[in-house]
Amino acid sequence: MPPESTPASIHLSAQSSFLPAIQAWEQYLQDQARSLYTIKAFTGDLELFASYLPPDRTLGAVTTRDINHFLQWLQTGRKVPCSPKSLARRVTSLKAFFRWLTKYGVLLVDPAEKVLQQTVISPLPQVLTVEEQAKVLEIANRYRTAKKPDARPYTLTALLLASGIKKGECLGIHQNHIDLDTPDGPVLFIRYPEPHNRYKERKINLPGEWVGAYHEYLAQYQPTSQVFAWSPRRLEYILEDLGSAAGLSKHLSFDMCRWTCALNDYRTGTEADQIRQKLGISKIQWREIGLKLRKLAENEADSPPAV
Incomplete structure (x- = not known):
């Protein structure tokens, strides 16, 4: 007996065409609280596959060979380039x-089961060396003590290097998300308004030396609730300008600070699961990120010391 049908798949059968199946799939993904990006990407991939097949091809008539031919066409027969990452998705x-x-009994046999999964590991990210981090924070400290202190x-850069948070998470910080009075020192709470992102919520310890700059920042800019009440691009410019002032040849960014933070923790022997939880990522995501951190640490060990 097939499993009980979901509301999205109840009117489908092996003789159904792709259009109602894709619409039902989209509804199912929405019911599972998947992100808008995921839903758009997954349904777009299915629409592309449906357009590749003959117009009268039903769900039950699709074979493993059809899927493999489609994937080969994406790589060599289509005029639009398909990156390894897009192919894997x-x-x-x-x-x-x-x-x-x-699973829900529309098909008896899964034609995609024997299709090989494409594993793609993107290039290693750029990170800051220990010396570069010190230089960036030194220049940032000079702004604090300038004739017109800023x-x-x-406050921004030291927070990113200590917490490893993403740009969107940084923009979502409100003053009540920072607790400076816990027995174990200052902490940052990362919150998400969307229910499907609640698993990413977490508590991150902050360095005590950050607190003084934070108080100065609050006094200078007087934010009402959101700590960094600026546009994403404005915050990116602050990092870029700071990197240039520090003489970096690299492009200082949110992503670079996030990876640098993770590598700092990895260097000091922090347990893998603690790093994963601090970054707010799943165990599946950690597989690739953990491999990259190990490779970054190995590359760092193989590099000649700075003169």
Whole structure:
């Protein structure tokens, strides 16, 4: 007996065409509280696959060979380039779609089950060396003691290097998310308004030396609730300008600070699961990130010492 049908798949059968199946799949993903980006990407991949097949091809008529030919066409037969990362996502989309159809009894056999998953590891990210971090924070400190003091560059950059938070998380920080009076020192609470992102919420310890700059920043800019009440691009400019002032050849960014923070923790022997939780990522995401951190640390060990 097939499992009980979901509301999204109840009107589908092996003789159904792709259009109602993709619409039902989209509804199912929405019911699962998947992100808008995921839903758009997955349904777009299925629409592309459907357009590749003959117009009268039904769900039950799709074979493993059809899927493999489609993937080969994406790589060599289509005029639009398909990156390894996009190819891997499209394999994931097809596998998830046909697994859903099989699970709920629309299909008896999953044609995507034997399709090989494409594993893609993107290039290693750029990180700051220990010396570069010290230089960046030194320049940021100079702004704090300038004739016209500005604690914003230091408050922002030191927070990113200590916490490893993403740009969106940084923008979402409100003053009541920072507790300076806990017995174990200052902490930052990362909160998400969306229910499906609640698993990313976490508490991150902050260095005590950051607190002084934070108080200066509050006094200078007097934010009402949101700590960094600026546009994303404005905050990016602050990092870019700071990197230039520090003489970096690298492009200082939120992502670079996030990876640098993770590598700092990795260097000091912090347990892998603690780093994963601090970054707010899943165990599946950690597989690739953990490999990259290990490679970054190995590359650092192989590099000649700075003169």
